[in-house]
Amino acid sequence: MFRLAWNAARGIAPRLRALPKEAALALGAARSDEPGRPLQLAKACAIILPIAAVTAWGLPQLTLIMSPSIDAWVVRKAPGPIHRGDLVSFKLVHPLAGPAPVDVTKYTLCFPGDRIEIVETPSMTPGAWDGRYYCNGHLLGISKAVGYNGQRLSHWKPDAQRIAAGHIYVGSAHASGFDSRYYGPVAISRLIRMEKLL
DSSP, rough: HHHHHHHHHHHHHHHHHHHHHHHHHHTSSSSSSOOOOOOHHHHHHHHHHHHHHHHHHGGGGGEEEOTTTTTTTTTEEOOOOTTTOOOOEEEEOOGGOOSOOOEEEEEEEEEEEEEEEEEEEOOOSSSSSSEEEEETTTTEOOOOOOOOTHHHHHHOOOOOSBOOTTTTEOOOOOTTSSSSSHHOOOGGGGEEEEEEEE
């Protein structure tokens, strides 16, 4: 064990001895035996460090949208009450989403107390039914019986005529959006209000 540590230390020693020369070259010295230029280092740090700090702070604040069902590419958290039509993000737990929860962004379409209706019609898929969802008489979307990869989809069937307290129906106008048509309204406590940046 001691011999392994000793051999490792011996391998690092030459690299450490060469480090000042490499640093001098990186800082603008013409040759490795010339000293570094501290003023050049200070200028480089003055430019790079603020950019790195802003990037490190800003990137986690942004969410990239990869879904064609949402008319946004980049969103960020936007504190405040959730209104009809707002973008919201939440963790989706569903067998079709995979074994781990995934972050999804949707629009808020139907609110607690709103009248929710489903009209089932025969699907283009033999032996299956599609669901047409209406909020206060306005069509929200139509479910499909089969997804992109041929997997069977079962649509949500409301057990009441009103959206339950503390829940919101989320979705989009996209025909293939995977939203409340399939998993029902989402608890408001799980929703994070977002705003579109791009």
